[in-house]
Amino acid sequence: MKTAHDLVAAAKTRVQEISIADAEQAIGEADLLLDVREADEYAAGHLSGAVHISRGMLEFKLSSNPALQPRDLKIVLYCKTSGRAALSAAALHEMGYLNVQSLAGGFDAWVAAGKPVVKPQPPSFE
Structure with missing residues (x-):
């Protein structure tokens, strides 16, 4: 029986996987930056320009959106620490996507490196 860790490995x-050092260039060249974390994680902060599609809905969302169906799209994925992104990248490869990269270390490594994060501000009721 395989564990989640086995599947990620x-x-x-x-x-x-792309390193944090190479991430900004890869993101700049990408057609799509995907955050595959859960909605609450994305809402708490995310990379600028990232589109949120949780890991559990990834294949369905890409299959149902014609703009996301070209298999030559350059896609960079990330999650919290890189496990879900690796699983997502493997799934996209199985779907026929040709240019998929995963951010090594994920969002946590990005933040630890002092890279910019978008944090939505709650509405003010004053």
Whole structure:
């Protein structure tokens, strides 16, 4: 029986991870930056320009949106620490996407490196 850790480790052998040092260039060249964390994680802060599609809905959302169906889209994915992003990247490869990269260390590594984060401000009722 495989564990989640086993599945992530196997996925990481099949996907291209990019380092934090190379992330800004890869994100700048990407057609789509995907945050595959849960909605509450995304709402608490995310990378600028990131589109939120949670890991559980990824294949369905990409399949149902014609703009996201070209298999030559350049996609960069991230999650909290890189496990869900690796699983997502492996799934996208299986769907036929050709240019998929996962951010090594995920959002936590991005923040630890002092990179910018978008944090939506709650509405003011004053």
